[in-house]
Amino acid sequence: MPNASSSSASSPRASSQGSSDRAWLHLLLFVLTLGSTIYAGMLWVNRAPYYETAGQWHLWLDGLRYAVPLLAFLTVHEFGHYFAARHHGINTSLPYYIPFPFNGIGNFGAVIRIREPIPSMRTLFDIGASGPVAGFVVALGILLYAFATLPPPEYLLDQPGHDALKTHIEQYGTFPDEPPSLADAEDETSVIVVGQTPLFWMLSQLFDNVPPMYEIYHYPVLFAGWLGLFFTALNLLPVGQLDGGHVLYALFGARWHRRLARLFVWILLLSGSIGFMEGIRPALLDYTAWGTWLAWGILAGILHLYNRSIFRQAPTLQLLSLGGLLLGTGLAELEWAGLHTIGYSGWLLWTLLILWLIRVEHPPVRQHEPLSSGRRWLGYLCIAIFISSFSVQPLSVV
Template identity: 30%
Template sequence: MFFENWPYSVSLLFILFAHEMGHYLPARYYGVKTTWPYFIPLPVGPIGTMGAVIQINQPIPDKKILFDIGIGGPTASLVLSIVAWLVGISLSKVITIPPDFDRSGFLFFGDSLFTYLTSQWILGPIDFSTMDIQAHPLAKAGWVGLLITAVNLLPFGQLDGGHVIYSMFGEGYRKWIHSLFLLFLIFALLHFTWLLWSFFIYFVIKVEHPFIKDSVLGIGKFRFYFGFIMLVTFLIIFVPKPIILGSEFDDSSLLIDIFRLITDNIGLDL
């Protein structure tokens, strides 16, 4: 098992290290004191890690520096995760699922728009009702790296996406960021993972970013457009249902149940 799966561990640790270096190097460049990365192991579950973190040990001077430190991490992990996923999925195999196959003892990894389209492009056409992908360890590392990048790009509090969106829109974003958080709660109706993240964001990370003063010259057009591209990328790599229990594979989500209840009550046949 070790020799079959070491590419997963090594490549994922490298992705996590690159992500933290994407924060660490800009911080050091601007003279902001920070720690080395701390890796957080998780010796249970299908992923095996809770990622890595660095700690900023002094206030960040202005929003331009905040932007550069915040966006460096997800940019690095995004690029490496895409490479790992594309190479890994090209080494993966498509298998046929027997009609009487019992899915209940297995975990299934959900798809983002990016992973679905690229797997169909490289290995397809794939009918996931009767087929599945036997993923190469490198593809698994790319999938986890993309998931971690997407979570970090959530535009709230002191997550990387929170740094980016606050730097882009300034103090005015406080007028609508809570509305955006309410919109995010819709995903909690799709999968319990996002319900847990909603509680974590609201009570720990917080919805709004702490005050950082403006840069004298602002963040500039290049940073603004780059930040916008990264936020759009978040939508493409976001996984609505990250991990699905085999016993719940064919079950509908709470959101779909609510939608069906509404349509039934108003007499729509959809």
């Protein structure tokens, strides 16, 4: 499964300017990441009946169809940061790829190490914006290629299981309008649904044979393109020292960065709280009649700790934030205004990483020269890319 904490964002780290790259280490990490990502792609695509007749080498080919475009996106993203930093004379490492075959996507992205403080606002902006923009271009190209080369729905007949879906395709030659587990009350199979984004939806309207969101992970290039959008959006979250935080800080300054970053972290916490209650409360009800109250108590304790970190010197804001999060989660439990459709518990983990590693606020920059007109328009483009690529519920299970 895609992990919400999986990101290729880079963050500045002070170090000596005399550090040098060990090319062999970066190459080794890349090869290991390629191997682990191929393995993850094999698991996702999983056309078992097809492999039995066409040969096992097609299994590796499907893995490559997933791994190559995904690593191409990660590589271009990180080298966007790298070349922008080198252009400004900033001492920067080559990308460190992070292989991990057990998180569902085969890696934890890639990072570069910036070995000295970034001195000026323009340099900060250039380094922060270059990676997401470059990576987005690649992700968009991957998606366009994937949509243009989609096989017919009969492609999924090679999947093991999926009996209700296969029956519908064999009868009508199309995908059903909703997951078969919802269309057939007797089918209790869980269905993994990948989150829709504005850009993905818009592109899907232009092509034929587009699979539903609960099946796209069986299409290796299409899934890699969706992950490209997802990773771009994660990097452009407008908080701390993520790429989006750099862009927001350079565009609007420290005060508005602090306000908007806190607001967005609050939104992530609300989504995470709703997802948490949807996941834990049914399990606790199996053990005790007090399960609902226990679940609310656990959630309130977790949110209290988060709010203390976000609003350190403002107890009133801590209380208001906690009350708003609990109220919003309660309304979602009542299915008010569709709030229950935005729950994703993974944001609680991602928010923890923000508070622990990335921070909500942005450190000061020494030189505050204004951005050029071209840079400001590029910043607005980054905001548009974020809005078009972000899904508040990137994964759900029906």
